[in-house]
């Protein structure tokens with residue numbers, strides 16, 4: 001049919017407009033994310049130490065071999081995995097608890113809601129500095145921790161020596177705590193929105209069916225929140241692996257290598273040892289790890305039919 | 310009754326959790342130095358002395374760290390410039406892309422969406438070296454622009470994601486009505502769609518601004534002098550000076566936090582609704 | 591003022607054929623209704639008339655102008671959306687004035703025109719409110735005001751009453767009819783409510799799965815449905831359809847015989863259809879064209895003979911069979927009985943004084959002039975009865 005033709009043309013040009021609208025964003029991201037990632041890979045295949053600028057040459061996967069053989073890498077990877085796992089878990093639990101609270105109606109809810117964003121508004125570095133103070137020798141939390149350790153020692157007749165941030169265990173978990181504290185509000189916002197989207201009839205029906213409040217949470221709230229939990233898990237996994245500014249300000253990677261998360265390790269490799277080749281190999285490994293995790297999550301979302309194009 | 314009471318205890322616990330760390334730091338910032346060593350929760354003799362260092366424009370003070378503290382106002386201006394530019398770039402590039410994704414069915418939209426999601430999952434440390442070299446080769450080191458560009462790229466995917474969700478909640482019939490009322494496609498966008506989506510745009514704008522204000526890694530790498538250093542980097546510089554009393558650091562921290570805190574209070578409702586609704590929506 | 595012509599309009603969404611080769615000629619100032627079940631392509635067709643959706647094939651003409659490629663802002667139309675689509679960020683006044691403003695009408699004229707439209711729709715007291723502060727009915731009036739204020743040639747309405755409660759719907763229905771009388775516009779009205787379409791329209795277009803099933807006045811659609819789909823969709827309660835076979839008795843009389851019933855047909859009618867015995871048909875008869883009576887005390891066969899003799903006199907109607915009352919539904923002015931005829935349910939409308947109840951056996955009478963016959967397979971009407 002001849003009448004068909006103009007519309008075919010129109011639909012061609014119609015595809016052009018949305019691409020055009022995406023162009024600025026795509027250019028920016030290509031230039032400052034995709035291109036650097038490519039370069040990063042290329043550099044990771046080179047020997048490239050700023051201390052020896054005359055000795056830049058291609059040496060294949062050697063950087064990767066060196067890294068995979070180094071205990072530093074595996075140490076950093078385990079610390080990051082522990083850090084991320086704990087952070088994701090704690091953020092989900094705490095944010096969920098606060099979101100459920102904010103969903104209840106009580107006098108003063110507005111106040112709690114207004115205070116919710118405080119941790120989020122605080123820059124990571126400043127958050128680190130804050131916790132340095134809180135957990136430092138004169139810090140309020142340090143005092144509380146000291147007192148509680150003393151109490152435990154007394155109660156159980158044991159003798160745990162509390163050394164504050166000098167203890168690797170305390171330092172790593174304190175870093176996790178500080179990271180979680182700052183991450184809770186964002187997750188909470190997402191959970192709150194998801195909870196509010198649950199139709200109230202569902203609860204009424206469950207109540208009529210005689211479900212206890214725990215069962216209502218278990219069989220209505222949680223399934224409805226599945227998507228939100230996954231989204232938060234994605235965000236927090238990525239955030240956990242890239243935690244840098246907090247570590248920079250709070251522990252500086254220490255004590256020893258207790259808080260050498262992988263982002264910190266990469267930073268050290270690049271700007272302390274000036275080994276750009278090795279650092280890029282590091283960063284490439286981080287990218288691969290987070291991408292893999294992201295793909296797993298996204299596939300989970302797809303399986304549930306929750307992401308649409 | 311029991312339920313009420315336990316609800317309030319629960320709420321109180323949440324409030325304490327959310328505010329206590331910051332409240333203590335804020336309290337410390339008003340303490341004279343010696344009170345901190347007594348592990349106080351509240352300043353006995355409140356002072357604003359810790360803040361005076363930061364507003365010592367004439368450069369009178371010879372206290373430790375005064376040289377850096379004096380740069381604070383300038384650093385705040387840098388942060389403002391960077392944050393505002395990041396916000397504007399996010400809003401323009403982000404809303405264009407999100408509009409196309411939300412409204413115009415086209416081949417390749419899923420691919421783009423995955424591209425944005427993928428960009429978002431690239432960690433900053435992974436691209437810091439090439440970015441650094443890139444900025445150096447363009448002579449952009451120690452300029453606002455280098456920081457603006459890097460901040461924009463890592464906030465933009467999120468902005469697009471959120472705005473796409475937000476735009477999809479606006480009924481298509483509104484724009485159709487505008488077309489029937491005589492608007493061109495662009496007219497419908499400007500006169501109807503944008504005003505209706507203002508809350509969402511404000512929310513992501515503030516979000517991008519606060520994210521940029523708080524970003525540290527790229528700001529640290531790309532800036533070397535006060536010509537471009539934003540306030541987060543300055544704060545960490547300052548804290549690394551030995552001998553600076555924590556009370557003064559705390560005051561600096563409070564100054565850094567002030568603006569994002571005020572913004573988040575002012576736009577609290579919009580942020581919670583705008584961001585939450587469209588992430589899960 | 592405009593005549594609207596659609597030539598072979600087709601719209602595909604990927605694999606979905608939303609509108610399939612639709613041709614229509616809508617007269618100037620006509621009130622035309624697009625009627626059909628959900629998803630049959632009514633909105634898509636309306637959107638193509640508006641220019642909001644470009645057809646995959648076919649043309650749209652307004653008077654002597656081919657507007658197929660003309661964008662909506664340059665067609666002389668106004669539209670009321672199912673969701674009203676009031677601009678939430680504007681006051682009611684600005685909502686109504688927006689179209690005028692976009693077309694460059696000066697401010698003073700705008701004001702006058704908005705006032706006039708507000709007066710017509712009785713929303714003068716709402717002009718400085720925001721849409722979210724309005725009730726459903728008020729929003730609907732604002733949406734109508736926004737559409738009529740520009741005095742367009744073609745007025746498109748997409749299920750404008752479907753979001754209103756039943757009472758308000760009746761009020762607004764009357765309002766729309768009044769509006770059409772006052773305004774010199776062509777109305778194209780989309781609905782899935784057959785009662786609405788019967789009351790409002792000059793002509794009805796019944797659609798199903800993107801194709802036109804029948805075009806006609808409300809009377810002709812109701813009285814001579816083109817197929818079982820139209821017969822079943824228009825009219826409430828839906829028409830009763832009974833499967834049967836066309837047979838000729840020894841005396842040369844024609845009748846439709848099915849499970850539990852046997853309905854005589856006028857010979858002339860069957861002859862006009864040119865049908866042969868043994869053909870499978872669907873017999874359609876509306877609830878109001880069925881009568882029920884007490885079962886005669888005589889035996890079944892006797893009663894039939896009696897009716898047949900009565901039938902020859904030309905005034906008395908023969909029973910088509912016996913049925914058992916299953917449900918009794920009093921509706922105020924009418925009483926509806928559902929009766930079981932050989933395993934099929936048949937709805938009957940009778941007078942409320944009728945005392946028949948569940949379990950009673952009744953004699954059924956079909957008004958022979960109001961019977962519809964459809965092909966047993968295709969469902970197409972075998973004959974226009976008048």
Ligand SMILES: Nc1ncnc2c1ncn2[C@@H]1O[C@H](COP(=O)(O)OP(=O)(O)OP(=O)(O)O)[C@@H](O)[C@H]1O
Nearest residue numbers: 603606607608627628629630631632633634635782
């Ligand atoms: N934008 C679209 N993309 C894909 N399919 C569509 C689109 N719009 C409509 N359709 C499909 O076209 C068909 C007709 O849709 P349309 O909205 O015209 O129906 P309708 O008669 O108005 O129904 P309703 O009474 O429910 O409003 C449906 O099957 C619908 O799913």
Ligand SMILES: [Mg+2]
Nearest residue numbers: 632633634748
């Ligand atoms: Mg429709």
